[in-house]
Amino acid sequence: MTYLLIAFLAAAVAPLLIATWRTSLLGLAVQGLVMTAILAGRGRPDTAAGAVLLADLLLVRTLFVPRFLYGILLRQNAPRRSDVIPANLLSWTVAGALVLAAFRFADRACPEGGELEMHVAVAAAALLLSFLVLATQRRAFGLAVGALRLENAVALFELAGGHELPLPVQLGVTGVLILTVLTFGAFVRRLGAAPVDGSAPAPGRAP
Amino acid sequence: MTTPLAAPAPAPTPAPAPGAPAAAAKTARPRSVKLLLAVAGLDAVLAFVAAFATPASAVFRAAGGYLVLDATSRLFLLVVGLVFLGVATYLWTRVGQTPELSERVDRLVGYSLAFVVAANLALLSNHLVATWALVELTTLAAVPLIQHRGTRVRLRASWTYFLFSSIGLALTLLGFACLARGMEASGAPEVTFFLDGLARAARQPSELWRRLGLVLIFLGLGTKLGLAPMYAWLPETYHRAPPAVTALLAAIQFNVALALVFRVVQIYRASDQGVIGPELVALGLATMAVSAVGIISTRNYTRLIAFASLNHGGVIAIGLGIGRIAAYGVVLYAVSNAFIKAILFLTAGKIEAHYGTEDVREVSGLLEDMPYSGLFFMVGTFALLGFPPFGSFLGELIVMSGLLRGGHHGVFAAFCAILTATFIATGRAIFPMIWGEPRKPVRWASQPLATIAPKLFLLACLVAMGLYLPAPVNALFRQVAAGLGAE
Numbered sequence: 001m002t003y004l005l006i007a008f009l010a011a012a013v014a015p016l017l018i019a020t021w022r023t024s025l026l027g028l029a030v031q032g033l034v035m036t037a038i039l040a041g042r043g044r045p046d047t048a049a050g051a052v053l054l055a056d057l058l059l060v061r062t063l064f065v066p067r068f069l070y071g072i073l074l075r076q077n078a079p080r081r082s083d084v085i086p087a088n089l090l091s092w093t094v095a096g097a098l099v100l101a102a103f104r105f106a107d108r109a110c111p112e113g114g115e116l117e118m119h120v121a122v123a124a125a126a127l128l129l130s131f132l133v134l135a136t137q138r139r140a141f142g143l144a145v146g147a148l149r150l151e152n153a154v155a156l157f158e159l160a161g162g163h164e165l166p167l168p169v170q171l172g173v174t175g176v177l178i179l180t181v182l183t184f185g186a187f188v189r190r191l192g193a194a195p196v197d198g199s200a201p202a203p204g205r206a207p
Numbered sequence: 208m209t210t211p212l213a214a215p216a217p218a219p220t221p222a223p224a225p226g227a228p229a230a231a232a233k234t235a236r237p238r239s240v241k242l243l244l245a246v247a248g249l250d251a252v253l254a255f256v257a258a259f260a261t262p263a264s265a266v267f268r269a270a271g272g273y274l275v276l277d278a279t280s281r282l283f284l285l286v287v288g289l290v291f292l293g294v295a296t297y298l299w300t301r302v303g304q305t306p307e308l309s310e311r312v313d314r315l316v317g318y319s320l321a322f323v324v325a326a327n328l329a330l331l332s333n334h335l336v337a338t339w340a341l342v343e344l345t346t347l348a349a350v351p352l353i354q355h356r357g358t359r360v361r362l363r364a365s366w367t368y369f370l371f372s373s374i375g376l377a378l379t380l381l382g383f384a385c386l387a388r389g390m391e392a393s394g395a396p397e398v399t400f401f402l403d404g405l406a407r408a409a410r411q412p413s414e415l416w417r418r419l420g421l422v423l424i425f426l427g428l429g430t431k432l433g434l435a436p437m438y439a440w441l442p443e444t445y446h447r448a449p450p451a452v453t454a455l456l457a458a459i460q461f462n463v464a465l466a467l468v469f470r471v472v473q474i475y476r477a478s479d480q481g482v483i484g485p486e487l488v489a490l491g492l493a494t495m496a497v498s499a500v501g502i503i504s505t506r507n508y509t510r511l512i513a514f515a516s517l518n519h520g521g522v523i524a525i526g527l528g529i530g531r532i533a534a535y536g537v538v539l540y541a542v543s544n545a546f547i548k549a550i551l552f553l554t555a556g557k558i559e560a561h562y563g564t565e566d567v568r569e570v571s572g573l574l575e576d577m578p579y580s581g582l583f584f585m586v587g588t589f590a591l592l593g594f595p596p597f598g599s600f601l602g603e604l605i606v607m608s609g610l611l612r613g614g615h616h617g618v619f620a621a622f623c624a625i626l627t628a629t630f631i632a633t634g635r636a637i638f639p640m641i642w643g644e645p646r647k648p649v650r651w652a653s654q655p656l657a658t659i660a661p662k663l664f665l666l667a668c669l670v671a672m673g674l675y676l677p678a679p680v681n682a683l684f685r686q687v688a689a690g691l692g693a694e
Contacts, residue, residue, distance in 0.1 A: 108415075109415055109419075127381070140366065143370055147377070150377045151377055153381075154377055154380050154384065157388075158384045158387075160388065161387050161388055161398065162391070162398075163391070163399075165336055165400075168337070169334055169340070169400075172337055173336065173340050175340075176343045176347070179344075179347050183350055183369060191362065191366060
């Protein structure tokens with residue numbers, strides 16, 4: 001499973017360096033796919049709740065979320081470039097430090113080490129990077145991507161445990177995720193590329 | 208700013224004879240508003256029956272154990288039912304008096320009903336993650352409500368609200384996942400989020416994961432309660448949303464999130480009285496300080512009440528943090544503040560509709576100009592500031608006494624200093640509004656009893672909570688407080 005976790009981490013880090021909105025959406029899709037692979041690696045789900053979780057990861061997070069946002073941005077004719085964090089050395093250093101801090105935390109939280117430690121470390125790194133994105137973004141799309149990265153980090157962390165939610169609860173959680181994504185999409189569509197705090201666009205940035 | 212639900216430009220109205228039939232009664236209202244009022248009435252009656260038809264300590268489960276009716280759900284169902292009835296009556300009268308507000312009101316009613324159904328189910332839920340999903344549903348229903356007939360400013364406010372809520376609730380879910388990890392790490396026989404099963408599993412804690420989980424849960428739910436550091440959405444949203452929607456958020460959604468906090472505290476306090484007490488006290492004090500600064504700096508009365516709501520969240524967090532003797536005060540304070548916020552935000556909507564401004568410097572002589580609204584605003588402000596004889600006074604007093612008896616003298620001193628600053632700043636802004644010289648010609652329409660009855664009822668509840676609580680109500684309060692570790 002370790003290579004899957006490394007792939008997840010790569011999908012969390014790469015869009016910080018390759019600053020296009022397509023990369024951001026691809027990152028979300030890859031994260032969903034990796035989580036699907038992790039779950040599928042445990043065998044076919046033997047409960048309805050397990051099947052719903054698999055559908056949540058594969059159909060919602062991997063396919064629906066990126067595709068839905070892609071359609072909106074395409075219709076908006078959004079400029080290709082979209083920095084999820086400011087493109088400077090300081091931001092990249094902070095991002096690197098956050099990944100290191102996540103691994104240090106996992107080292108303490110899981111003294112038994114092994115795959116669990118790696119799992120917790122990657123989930124923590126994805127979580128901290130999503131906060132970095134949320135803290136530095138001003139546009140609806142960037143903030144929505146930050147929030148969805150956070151959702152994926154939480155989902156990855158939940159996969160570390162072996163427990164399952166009861167079917168009605170799992171259905172509710174998945175339903176809420178779909179509604180949340182639809183609402184994010186509606187905001188991205190209506191707020192467009194303008195900064196959501198109402199201020200003027202920063203010089204040198206895409207309008 | 209002129210907000211559609213709150214502030215249609217007030218046309219001068221001739222003063223009708225006292226007792227004359229109100230304009231509200233003459234105007235045909237959309238069927239959806241009648242439906243809303245009927246559902247709100249039914250909800251309040253059912254909540255009343257659920258609260259008092261059985262002993263406070265009785266616990267009923269339904270729907271295969273997914274729903275539970277215990278003291279916590281009974282008390283908060285009652286609060287939600289009463290406040291929702293007040294909001295529905297407000298909408299009924301406002302739409303009747305201002306027919307242009309009927310535009311798109313069906314949409315408003317639809318989302319309000321979805322909001323309140325999700326809120327009631329969240330209170331009845333016996334599964335923490337299911338409760339979480341239902342709280343998220345109330346958020347999703349509230350987003351279009353905040354935007355109702357809105358401008359770009361409202362769109363931005365609803366975006367801020369949605370973003371903060373989503374992040375806060377994601378943190379809460381992460382907290383639950385940490386608790387699950389803790390249960391697995393400690394070898395608990397099963398990992399469950401059913402309240403009763405979780406209570407058993409909580410006795411075998413894995414300290415790091417439990418602590419981390421609880422901190423994340425309180426940080427996440429603290430976002431919904433407006434606790435620092437994730438409070439920034441609250442003043443903006445409460446200010447921009449239509450008054451009826453603000454009342455729904457401040458008095459209903461706040462208490463649904465608070466009930467979830469109570470559930471978590473009830474489970475974990477059973478095995479460890481002091482669990483994350485210091486963290487809650489620190490969050491509470493920081494929130495009170497932020498609130499005081501906000502109140503001092505604002506000149507907008509809706510925003511001022513919103514900042515005062517932050518203060519309430521802070522007091523509740525401190526009370527929960529010290530637990531024991533303060534627990535009863537926390538329950539009393541939380542319920543009182545639901546009613547205070549409903550009264551104040553709905554009255555603020557009326558005042559804004561009359562004056563067309565939310566600037567405290569532009570409103571003066573409320574008691575003469577708008578006697579009923581002025582009276583409610585005055586009494587609500589006194590209750591807000593923790594004056595006797597209201598429940599908020601008694602609740603705050605018990606929390607302060609808990610601070611002293613628990614030996615938290617430094618916290619007590621900071622608490623008093625912040626409260627004093629809040630009191631002075633609020634009084635400086637609000638008192639001239641109430642008692643100043645009227646700036647407009649005194650000309651007020653008589654208000655039908657129906658328009659003030661819900662607020663009068665909420666006010667009566669507030670006074671009763673400060674002076675005399677009937678035995679069945681008191682039993683309910685005590686039962687909830689006992690779960691929070693009351694001595």
